[in-house]
Amino acid sequence: MAEPILELVEVSASYGKIKALKEISLKVYPGEIVAMIGANGAGKSTTLMAICGIVPVQAGTIVYAGTPITTISAERLPVMGLCQVPEGRRIFPRLSVKENLILGGFYRTDKSAIDADIERVFSYFPVLKERLNQQGGTLSGGEQQILAIGRALMSRPKLLLLDEPSLGLAPMIVQKIFDIISEINTQEGVTILLVEQNANLALQASSRGYVLETGAVTMADTADALLANPKIRAAYLGE
Amino acid sequence: MIRELRKIWKSCFIGLLWFLALLWPMTGINSDGTLTFARPLEIWLIVVVAAVVIMLIYSANKSGMLAPFTRPVQTAAGGLAGQAARLPIWVWLLVALGLAMFYPVIFTSRPAHDVAINVLIYISLGLGLNIVIGLAGMLDLGYIAFYGVGAYTYALLNVYLGFSFWTALPFAALFAAIAGCIIGYPTLRMRGDYLAIVTLAFGEIVRLILNNWMELTNGPNGVLGIDRPTMLVPTFDDGFGFEVISLRKLYMLYYVALALAVFTMLCVYRLNYSRIGRAWEAIREDETAAELMGVNTFLLKLLAYAMGAVFAGLAGAFFAGRMKFVSPESFTFLESAMVLCMVVLGGMASIPGIILGAAALVLMQEWFREFETYRMLVFGGCMVLMMLFRPAGLIPARRMGRRSEDDE
Incomplete structure (x- = not known):
């Protein structure tokens, strides 16, 4: 197989005395969608925050596209093509939709390319164009999630980390968001690492999956195998 | 409408009482330890009269009694605001x-x-x-x-x-x-x-x-x-x-x-x-x-x-x-x-x-x-x-x- 675009080798992190991640290892290959599933507090979001340099890594290494990024500070990652859609969307509520999008490509200074990319985001998400000058915080939950994804796309990512895109959304909108995620993956060739509580949907959309429990990877397999696994079905799919 | 006004008058009354309770310690206690009641009461009465007058005007306005007076003023103000908005911003900056x-x-x-x-x-x-x-x-x-x-x-x-x-x-x-x-x-x-x-x-x-x-x-x-x-x-x-x-x-x-x-x-x-x-x-x-x-x-x-x-x-x-x-x-x-x-x-x-x-x-x-x-x-x-x-x-x-x- 090709070189992984992202590799975590025995990464540990903690909040104060509480160990949040215990020697997590995982690989993401270019072009695939990888799901990370697990219960509340399993360390899924912490893993993403550790990759992005928000949560400090205590041991282990993180390699992105051949470069170790363990100690690189967060703001330098979008330049390298690594961007995160954080949990709970975290758009800028009092800035307009357009300003939110512009901030997504903050490191870029080529204005015409940025404008072209805004148009490209609109072609994916026409609803954002209708709300161009509206404040981000006045959008509905689903629209905010779309804006958060659009904002991340503005940095032209090679690898997109998505943290719980289905959080707090109606089932119909969740389905739509997942369609968009697949579309971004196939049409733009963006590799996606997806963190989800909704294990069923996440595994259906992805090719491989990791299962996290109390800060450690307990299972890693293809998505189909995980979906068929009776243990997984019992623990995460509610059967 | 009537009930709404009664509610407002009531909260106005409570507010005035509260103001008196606040005002007296600040103005009624002298530095030598003696107490005065006339002065805080005087200030309070002025405030009460002012409040009642304002409330009367407010109630009258709410119940539409002042409409013949306020409407022409409002239309005039609206017209002026419209005129003002038409002028470009640099004119205002220059002024x-x-x-x-x-x-x-x-x-x-x-x-x-x-x-x-x-x-x-x-x-x-x-x-x-x-x-x-x-x-x-x-x-x-x-x-x-x-x-x-x-x-x-x-x-x-x-x-x-x-x-x-x-x-x-x-x-x-x-x-x-x-x-x-x-x-x-x-x-x-x-x-x-x-x-x-x-x-x-x-x-x-x-x-x-x-x-x-x-x-x-x-x-x-x-x-x-x-x-x-x-x-x-x-x-x-x-x-x-x-x-x-x-x-x-x-x-x-x-x-x-x-x-x-x-x-x-x-x-x-x-x-x-x-x-x-x-x-x-x-x-x-x-x-x-x-x-x-x-x-x-x-x-x-x-x-x-x-x-x-x-x-x-x-x-x-x-x-x-x-x-x-x-x-x-x-x-x-x-x-x-x-x-x-x-x-x-x-x-x-x-x-x-x-x-x-x-x-x-x-x-x-x-x-x-x-x-x-x-x-x-x-x-x-x-x-x-x-x-x-x-x-x-x-x-x-x-x-x-x-x-x-x-x-x-």
């Missing part, structure tokens, strides 16, 4: 600048010039603080320290080394910016309330240093004999040449203050709509998200601190030159709170709002000077009313009017 230019000609008295200079200084301070609070979203309670650094920089450079106002001005800005970085570097990992406490402490530290470093600053006695700002004036007496004159007349100083305020406005306006300004706003909205989007939050927060300090430093140098005297007394926490009030009252991140806020607070202090002891009472009351009825400020910033958390 405002023109009025500001001719102000000393229209009002010739000394106090009028004094007040105007004060307003202009506070506008510079408010706009500078706005960078830190309104744009970058960091609560700074020690902002006046940078004003003090600027003032003392000019004072000491002038008295010890003989620097003129204009040569000392860049140094005042520079030293204030350095002070901003010194306080910012160790503290900017903190957020919200913690940062506010640290900046409050920093403000006090600066004041105490100025107060206690006798050899350099002459302590609480202050620095005396600072030169006024000077100006080069062309002369033709002995061939063409320049003559240095000291700006003695107050109206000359007014123009220097005006130039300073306009300079600050232009800078803040440009910053507001720049890439840096947008990054500051992102930090204000959500620091972690901003970091994830590639904004170097630490550097930009430090820059916000330094930029805010620069304008305070410039205003401080002018203050020293105008008063010819500086002492630590001018840089107390109360002054920081005052500037903060101007920013919040006027409207955070709104340039016209802060200008209005600065003018309103300085003028309010002047107007209520006759009330003496009650001045702060009136002042506080106005602040409470403002925050109740216009929480986003007198002129809210375009995008600050609605908060996302209001919807939830």
Whole structure:
């Protein structure tokens, strides 16, 4: 197989005395969608925050596209093509939709390319164009999630980390968001690492999956195998 | 309708009783321990009469009895507002600048010039603080320290080394910016309330240093004999040449203050709509998200601190030159709170709002000077009313009017 675009080798992190991640290892290959599933507090979001340099890594290494990024500070990652859609969307509520999008490509200074990319985001998400000058915080939950994804796309990512895109959304909108995620993956060739509580949907959309429990990877397999696994079905799919 | 009015009258009545309970301890207890009842009652009755009159007008208006009077006024006002909105913004700016230019000609008295200079200084301070609070979203309670650094920089450079106002001005800005970085570097990992406490402490530290470093600053006695700002004036007496004159007349100083305020406005306006300004706003909205989007939050927060300090430093140098005297007394926490009030009252991140806020607070202090002891009472009351009825400020910033958390 090709070189992984992202590799975590025995990464540990903690909040104060509480160990949040215990020697997590995982690989993401270019072009695939990888799901990370697990219960509340399993360390899924912490893993993403550790990759992005928000949560400090205590041991282990993180390699992105051949470069170790363990100690690189967060703001330098979008330049390298690594961007995160954080949990709970975290758009800028009092800035307009357009300003939110512009901030997504903050490191870029080529204005015409940025404008072209805004148009490209609109072609994916026409609803954002209708709300161009509206404040981000006045959008509905689903629209905010779309804006958060659009904002991340503005940095032209090679690898997109998505943290719980289905959080707090109606089932119909969740389905739509997942369609968009697949579309971004196939049409733009963006590799996606997806963190989800909704294990069923996440595994259906992805090719491989990791299962996290109390800060450690307990299972890693293809998505189909995980979906068929009776243990997984019992623990995460509610059967 | 009737029930609504009854409810309002009832809360008005309760409010008045509560006001009496509040008023009596403040005005009825004399310093020698005796109690008076006549005076607080007198004040209270005046307030009651005023309240009842206002309430009567309000009720009449609500029930539509005043419609024949208010409707023509409303249509006229609406028409005027429509006319005004049609004029391009630069016309208004020109009118405002023109009025500001001719102000000393229209009002010739000394106090009028004094007040105007004060307003202009506070506008510079408010706009500078706005960078830190309104744009970058960091609560700074020690902002006046940078004003003090600027003032003392000019004072000491002038008295010890003989620097003129204009040569000392860049140094005042520079030293204030350095002070901003010194306080910012160790503290900017903190957020919200913690940062506010640290900046409050920093403000006090600066004041105490100025107060206690006798050899350099002459302590609480202050620095005396600072030169006024000077100006080069062309002369033709002995061939063409320049003559240095000291700006003695107050109206000359007014123009220097005006130039300073306009300079600050232009800078803040440009910053507001720049890439840096947008990054500051992102930090204000959500620091972690901003970091994830590639904004170097630490550097930009430090820059916000330094930029805010620069304008305070410039205003401080002018203050020293105008008063010819500086002492630590001018840089107390109360002054920081005052500037903060101007920013919040006027409207955070709104340039016209802060200008209005600065003018309103300085003028309010002047107007209520006759009330003496009650001045702060009136002042506080106005602040409470403002925050109740216009929480986003007198002129809210375009995008600050609605908060996302209001919807939830």
